[in-house]
Each structure stands twice: as C-alpha cells, then as structure tokens.
Amino acid sequence: MKTILVAGGAGYIGSHMSALLTEKGYEVVVVDNLCTGHWQAVKGGAKLRVGDLRDGAFLDRVFSEFPIDGVINFAAFSLVGESVADPLKYYGNNVSGSVSMLTAMKNHGVENIVFSSTAATYGEPEKQPIEETDRTEPSNPYGASKLAIEGLLKWSGRAYGIRYAALRYFNAAGANPEVEIGEDHYPETHLIPIVLQCALGKRDHVGIFGDDYPTADGTCVRDYIHVRDLVSAHLLALEYLDRGGESGAFNLGSGDGYSVKEIIETARRVTGKPISAVTEPRRAGDPSVLIASNKKAREVLGWTPERGLEKIISDAWAWHSGHPNGYEG
Ligand code: UDP
Numbered sequence: 543m544k545t546i547l548v549a550g551g552a553g554y555i556g557s558h559m560s561a562l563l564t565e566k567g568y569e570v571v572v573v574d575n576l577c578t579g580h581w582q583a584v585k586g587g588a589k590l591r592v593g594d595l596r597d598g599a600f601l602d603r604v605f606s607e608f609p610i611d612g613v614i615n616f617a618a619f620s621l622v623g624e625s626v627a628d629p630l631k632y633y634g635n636n637v638s639g640s641v642s643m644l645t646a647m648k649n650h651g652v653e654n655i656v657f658s659s660t661a662a663t664y665g666e667p668e669k670q671p672i673e674e675t676d677r678t679e680p681s682n683p684y685g686a687s688k689l690a691i692e693g694l695l696k697w698s699g700r701a702y703g704i705r706y707a708a709l710r711y712f713n714a715a716g717a718n719p720e721v722e723i724g725e726d727h728y729p730e731t732h733l734i735p736i737v738l739q740c741a742l743g744k745r746d747h748v749g750i751f752g753d754d755y756p757t758a759d760g761t762c763v764r765d766y767i768h769v770r771d772l773v774s775a776h777l778l779a780l781e782y783l784d785r786g787g788e789s790g791a792f793n794l795g796s797g798d799g800y801s802v803k804e805i806i807e808t809a810r811r812v813t814g815k816p817i818s819a820v821t822e823p824r825r826a827g828d829p830s831v832l833i834a835s836n837k838k839a840r841e842v843l844g845w846t847p848e849r850g851l852e853k854i855i856s857d858a859w860a861w862h863s864g865h866p867n868g869y870e871g
Contacts (some may be wrong), residue, residue: 543606545569546780547641549595550616551588552579555658555714557723559614559773560588568775571608573601574617580869583723595639601646612654612780615643618688621731622827623660625684636687640694648702654783655695656776659708659791661765661832663689670799671835674710674791681827692791705789707843708778712765712774712795712834716854717861724861726868734766734855737806738862741815748803748817752824755831761802763831765795768849768857778843787842796832796847805855812855813863 546563551572556579563570568590573595584590589608593600595617604610618636619625625632640657647655650803660687663678680686691708698704715734717724725735739745775794783789800808806819839845842858849857 545571546586547573547608547610547613548616549613549639550579550658552576552581552583552590553616554725554727555769555772556616558718558769559584559616559776561718561721561723562587562770562773564588564761565591568637569608571604571610573604578727579724582869585721585723585761593687595642598642598645601642602649605646605650605652609648610652612656612784613647613652614656614776614780615640615645618658620669620684622684624733625687626682626827627688629683629845632683632687633690636672637690637694640691644694644698644704647704648698652792653703653705654780655706656703656779657691657695657706657708657785659692659710661689661712661793661795661834662683663711664785666829667832670831671797671833672793673835674725674793674838686789688738694860695789699789705783707783708791709775709779710791711772712767712792712793712832714769715766716768716770716849718770719857719864721862724858724865726865733802733805734858735806735862736810736811736821737817738813738859740817741809741813741859742862742866744866746818747820749803749822750805751822751828753821757801757803759803759829761798762828763801763833763869765797765799765833766805766851766854767794767796767847771847771849775839775843775845780846782843792839792843793834793836794839795836796850797834798835798851799831800851808851809855809859813859840843
C-alpha cells in the first residue's frame with residue numbers, strides 16, 4: 543500500500559483529495575497548519591499532523607514517521623486581492639513552504655510531487671482556450687508565487703531528480719456531500735458559494751462585478767471544474783509520475799466557459815430560490831474570459847472531467863444547505 547502526504551489536506555481541495563485517496567486504498571498523511579483548513583474536513587482513515595510547512599524540523603519528523611511514497615502539495619494562501627495588498631505574505635508562505643517541502647523530499651529520497659498551481663500563472667491570456675505553452679505573465683503576486691514554485695520544481699528536477707506535475711487549476715467548485723466536505727472559506731470571495739449563500743438567505747444579493755465586458759452577456763466568463771474531477775486528475779498525475787512520466791504543467795479545466803449571469807441563472811434553477819443580483823463595478827485584475835484547453839491532461843494523463851455545471855452547483859448546494867455555517871455547524 544502506498545503512503546501519500548497531502549499538504550493542505552484540511553483545506554477545500556486537499557480534503558477532497560484525501561477522501562479520494564482513502565477511497566482508493568492509499569494511506570494518507572495530512573499535514574496542515576489549520577490556519578485556513580478545518581480539522582473536521584480530514585475524514586476517518588487519513589492521519590493529521592498539525593504543523594507548518596515552513597518548519598523544516600516538523601516536516602522532517604513527518605517524513606521519518608511515515609514511509610512517504612509521494613507528495614501532493616495544496617498548502618498555500620490563495621486570495622488574489624490579499625496577495626496584491628501583501629505580496630510578502632504570499633511569497634513568504636507559498637514559496638518558502640515549497641522550498642521546505644522539496645528539502646524534506648530530497649533528504650528523505652521522495653521523488654514525486656503533484657503541485658497545485660493555477661490559471662493565474664497566465665495573467666491576461668493571449669488567446670482562448672489557454673494552452674500550457676502560452677505566455678505566463680501573472681498579474682498578481684498569488685499567480686507569481688505559484689509560477690515561482692513551478693520554476694523551483696523545474697530546477698529541483700534537474701538538480702535532485704525530483705519529478706513533478708504542476709496542475710494549473712481554473713475555477714474549482716462543487717463539493718462531496720456523501721463525505722460531507724465542501725467549501726468553507728472566511729471571508730468567502732468565490733462566486734458559486736456567494737450565490738448559494740444568497741439562496742440560503744445569508745446574503746441579500748450577489749454583486750455582479752461588471753456587465754460591460756466583451757462577452758455575450760457582458761459578464762466575465764470562467765471555466766468551472768468540479769472539485770471531484772479536479773482531484774481525480776491529481777491521482778492520475780501521481781500514477782503518471784510513478785510510471786516515469788515526464789514532469790510538466792497541465793491545465794485542469796472543463797474546456798467550457800460560463801458567464802457570471804449564467805452561473806446565477808443555473809443556481810436559481812437548481813435551488814429553486816430567487817437569487818437577487820446587482821451590477822457592481824468591475825473587480826480589478828479580472829480578465830474577461832478564462833477557458834482551459836484540457837487537451838494535454840486528457841491525452842497525457844488520460845483524464846476526463848465527468849461532472850458539468852448543474853452537478854457542480856447541485857453538489858455545492860447539498861453541502862451549503864446541509865452545513866449553512868460550514869464546518870462549524
Ligand atoms: N464574481 C462576481 N461576484 C462575486 C464574486 C465573483 O461577479 O461576488 C465574478 C468574478 O469577477 C469572476 C467570476 O465571478 O469573473 C469568478 O470569480 P471567483 O472569485 O469565483 O474566481 P476567480 O475567477 O477570481 O478565480
């Protein structure tokens with residue numbers, strides 16, 4: 543049986559990863575400092591060790607305690623606006639955490655790492671859909687910190703034989719109501735949970751950040767990918783590295799784009815609630831359209847996203863309506 547270390551495994555995407563690995567028979571060791579993660583999201587079967595990735599002695603202990611075969615690293619700060627206001631916090635945590643993780647891997651002879659990267663590494667896209675070979679010019683420190691880590695992975699590959707898949711996420715959404723895990727951020731900034739908080743009556747409206755973009759209905763278009771499809775790709779990436787696959791970056795998106803208005807309309811239909819929406823000014827730094835080409839992940843990893851927008855929103859709704867206060871109740 544293989545043992546996988548999931549850093550940030552108490553967070554939104556990491557907890558879905560741990561649940562999938564456990565279901566597939568892997569031993570799972572979650573490392574999380576619980577600063578944004580929730581211990582309740584670490585379900586039975588996975589072992590939790592609370593500590594910070596930047597603490598090399600802590601990581602050393604974890605790597606000595608368990609026979610780690612591979613690492614999946616989700617641990618990071620990920621709020622774009624906050625990263626603009628406080629770049630040191632983002633470079634400091636995200637880059638230093640990865641330096642520390644790679645050091646532990648090198649010292650303990652662990653070769654394979656699957657890393658959470660982001661579509662924010664591209665910045666303003668050159669074209670749609672976005673391919674992995676397109677220009678990467680992040681427009682905020684969050685994306686820049688992730689791109690810096692991709693560089694670090696590449697050089698660590700050359701110097702130490704570390705093998706990696708950097709997975710560039712588009713818009714992760716949805717939940718796994720069967721395992722009772724879902725999105726629980728504070729503050730919440732993402733569109734789908736905000737829309738569902740309106741359906742729950744926890745907010746009185748959702749602000750539409752700009753309706754004068756050059757898109758069909760004037761609102762921004764994004765590529766929403768179900769978190770369960772997202773984590774399936776991580777498992778495929780791990781298996782791919784295990785059989786000697788070449789290191790590199792992979793986009794993880796559905797390949798379909800939906801506008802902010804389409805998301806709100808779908809949420810009204812799925813929840814049966816009248817969700818009120820008000821047009822507000824544009825949010826700084828929002829590109830009008832971000833859609834992934836997922837050709838490389840399909841062809842190289844054998845990945846097929848299976849869950850569309852209705853399923854994303856209905857799973858998220860099952861989670862939010864069953865846990866209106868997130869993990870607190
Ligand atoms: N958005 C919005 N109102 C909100 C939150 C988000 O109109 O309250 C828009 C945002 O401008 C973007 C899309 O919804 O076009 C998705 O935003 P989100 O923050 O969920 O993800 P991002 O694309 O920034 O990673």
